[in-house]
Amino acid sequence: MASGVTDGTTDQGVFGGVDSHADTIHVAVISDNGGHLADAEFTTTAAGYAAAVAFVNAHGHVIAIGVEGTASYGAGFTRAAGAAGLDVVEVNRPDRAERRRIGKSDPIDAYAAARAALSGRASSAPKDDTVAGIRALHNAARSAVKARTAALNQITHILVTAPDTIRAKFGQLKGTKRTDALARLRPAGDPVHIAVLTALKSLAQRVRELTAEHTALTKALDNQVTAHNPGLRAAYGVGPDTAAQLLVTAGGNPERLRTEAAFAALCGAAPVPASSGRTNRHRLSRGGDRAANAALYRIALVRMSSDPRTRDYVTRQTDAGRTKKEIIRLLKRAIAREMFRCLTTTVTVPGIADLRPLRQSKNITLTTAARHFGVWPATISTLERGIRRDDDFANTYRDWLTAA
Template identity: 60%
Template sequence: MSESTLIVAGADTHADTIHVAAVTMTGTALGDREFPTTPAGYTAAIKYLTSLGHVERIGVEGTASYGAGFSRAAIAADIEVVEVSRAIKSARRLKGKSDPLDAYSAARTALAGDRLATPKDHATTGLRALHIARRSAIKHRTAAINQIKAMLVSAPDVVREKYRALTTLRLIEAIAHCRPDAQADPCSQSVLVAANMLAQRVQFLETQAEALQERIDALVTDANPGLRAAYGVGADTAAQLLITAGANPHRLRSEAAFAALCGVAPVPASSGRTNRHRLSRGGDRAANNALFRIALVRMSRHKPTKHYVQRQIALGHTRMEILRKLQRAIAREIFKLLTRHVAVPEYADLRPARQAKNITVTAAANHFGVWPTVISRIERGLQRDDTFADTYRNWLNAA
């Protein structure tokens, strides 16, 4: 086979093996072979395909899972990679299923250009791993807390009355340090032993979540300081938006495409004399949830947003309509932060300037009518509010 012959390849990927196949530009089968899912195996697979001809493109199943390693190796070899969806069940029933058949099916799908997708970008793989681990820790922490509270509902009176009035944080701390053996009743002992272990699990998961949060915050701040500095954007929401953008780079071609990706593009819901739009139920729901949380924070703390909400309520708009508009506006802002470099004002000069004037944190907080914690967090860069920081800086300079 001449090296100048154009071919299209396909890959059926698994945990331990990858099966590749090649077809001509007319769909004729050229050959297939199986390789291990190792760097050496990927190199051998690409060498085998290039020996059959010039590879126009490779259709890979699961570029974000089992096919991630092979996709990276193919891209590094300057070969176009496209993600192909699995064959529909009706076609599999007619033609059967095997690794060679699936590989040829992927190749012919890539050749036809039908049901193709852009491969996932792996630039955010590390951030995604940390984010998943933290969400898992938070989820299991909540489950453990709920289990403790459920146990106390049916616990003996001596146990239930002792802990029923405590808040969640004090409850976990108290049960984690309790002494079940001090109870004479075997039933009370058993309940406290189980609750004690769950409380210790909660504390362990909290420690893990905090450690993961610190790493996530450092990564997102380094990757996109402008996004992290936006009002209401915490480390978790910034991480989710970066992950969504990294996994769908082709959806950042326009601000409208990004809004559709996040499920905040307005959907017409008009009928008769009613002319309105509703919230979209499509798109990446995790990114939609991130925008939703940003909107809630701004509705409760951001003065311009609070004034906007009041104006919208005066016009007769419902809370859901206001949220839809806010999420759409926030998506527009986030798109700009994701696609261009934004300079982030420094706050490091605020604390030295205050200390040079011998002004206490409490005095500054009283002047602006905020809690001292707000001043402290802004000075340390833990809370972003550029408008307030500018006002605070001007006040310090004039003091």
Template identity: 55%
Template sequence: MSATPVEITPETTVEIIAGVDTHKDTHHVAVLSRSGVRLGDRQVPATAAGYDELVVFIASFGTVRVVGVEGTNSYGAGLTRQLRAAGVPVIEVIRPKRAQRRRGKSDPIDAFAAAQQVLADLETGDLPTPKSADGSVEQIRHLLAVRRSAVKARSAAIQQIKNMLVTAPQHLRDRFEPLKDPALIQTLAAIRPAPATESVDAAVSRSLRILARRYQHLTGEITDLDTDLDILNKQTAPAPAAAYGLGTVTCAALLVTAGDNPERLRSEAAFAALTGTAPIPASSGRTNRHRLNRGGDRQANCALHQIALVRWSHDPTTRAYVTKLRATGKSTKDILRCLRRAIAREVWHLLVHPEPVPEIDDLRPLRHSKGLSLQTVADHFGVWPAVISRLELGKTRNDDLATAYRNWLLTA
């Protein structure tokens, strides 16, 4: 039941707190004074006009200190942008736990609970800042979501092709099943079957061709999306995009987790908790250890895991670190946890305190002027030629190798 609004005279200036319970079609806002007195609540439609009505409503009670919004990156995204455009401070409010909701649930109850949580956080100074969702990272987020669905659909297509070949007529199975995936897709996409209504063979062949062409179309979509993501990554955060082991997709996933305003992450420990890499104590009795954290953003955690695997396989510094941890008796899981935590720390610094990406445009001309091949350089540094090529093209970043490479070229 809505609270009875307190009458505010024009001469009275009250600092107020607001909480918003968001839904797809409507939002419910509740207003409290700094002392916790309920001043009023209202339901508004989740439209631009409704957002304007909400802003006017809360401002009618006094000076707005802060507004807490549930789901700032889902149902409350539009309202959050509108409040910020109006100059109203916004913080993220976590939806109440199930135990709290057992005492009763309605839109006004949830809205006042959100406002009370904001008031409590205001006293402790623990005000979580939501993502701004109004910059290039928001572009990356949408493209990355589409890419993930395209990858899933492509995997489903190739899996369906192989399942269909298991029960296909024997001559089709003998012809296509031995082929590797690239040749299989290319061959199936080029066949010219008879109309599907003529026979079982024709229906199976046409189905296989449709699936192969679907696979090719989705591959083209993914390639185009990767190109756009790579450009946006380098424009948005050149330092993380150039870091060793961060590919197009892993970098994009970490940028989405940090948001357009990574400065909201007050410490590298906060970013570690957000990405699910903060160690959790798991000690008991004589056992003193930590376990993997299974909370946080799982997409970001997966990206950090992939980066850790790449560095473990190819980065000498990481290999030395792994050897050191292994000597202390740590298991593979513990080592990967430590690697993810260290990479999360590095990424946070690259996001919040980015360093200029060193120029590498002079490396290839210098090598050409010395008449050296990629193989010669690779043999000198003990790496694959592709590593030197990608370094020269700026596709991967390795500051130590780039500096050593440049010094060697200048003295060779």
């Protein structure tokens, strides 16, 4: 149902704004000087999107449309508007102070999105659909982990109050040993024992199924991520889940992020000034995409534990008097800079497919190679399989195999 009036002009420049929901979208149109022209509500169907696009076009030459949730509830309208040749920009939700001042309703939010497009406050291009498959696999894998964790917690809680014989038998077991033992149960005894054992067996079987499901999803996710951006996946400390999260955060068109500083701010890794008086320092950012921030944090932890260059850096910063929290902030900022390069440029990944055949042709075991370099055999194995990237070590290893 539309509201507002128009002046009958069809060649004036106008801006659109969209407040998106699961079942409906509310579209508002303003003139290029900020005057309200009209607003209307449409359904989230192909016909509704087409009608919404026609509604905006009917008021003049559309300069840009600001859309809330271009990668979620507004994705359908974003695709329809893009197919119609309209320029769509992504709009962040209004801050709380503004909402307290002007209130909240669908028309208010739609007009606010239009004004954001007009003022230039909203200027980011929406994410495209090339990472939609990665996003779906990533969400499914994450949900499998959450469900498995919930089942494991339930097993622990049941064992706390279980009859003494059950608690004594299974309470001391840990990890997969306990899960496997419970999954093989044949409930017997009095009704209480049968009920408790049946519940434990069901939960244990659920854990095993979810583990297998997560393994399969992670493998599929790894294949998708590696095919989409091999350089990102090959970076030190970047696993399938971490790479997927960064791709989802940046979108399939990371050029929409104009600078690496913008990407760092998006990930909540940009340093925030926290100086006062004689104190001159920065603190960790509390804003941005927290899932992306967590991905950078995991990369930092991996590198702090096993990357020699990062460990040397941590030692130098510790000697300089910085706290662990400050060092992690610095690392996350540097990692964000590296991840931005991987996301926005083509990174050539040196081939490692020749390493294992070369070692086997010389009849050299993993243990012998690992002993020569003073590392664990697993380090050599992960390097040969492409699970871990270390270009310098790979070249040194190749030279040694060639000369052997």
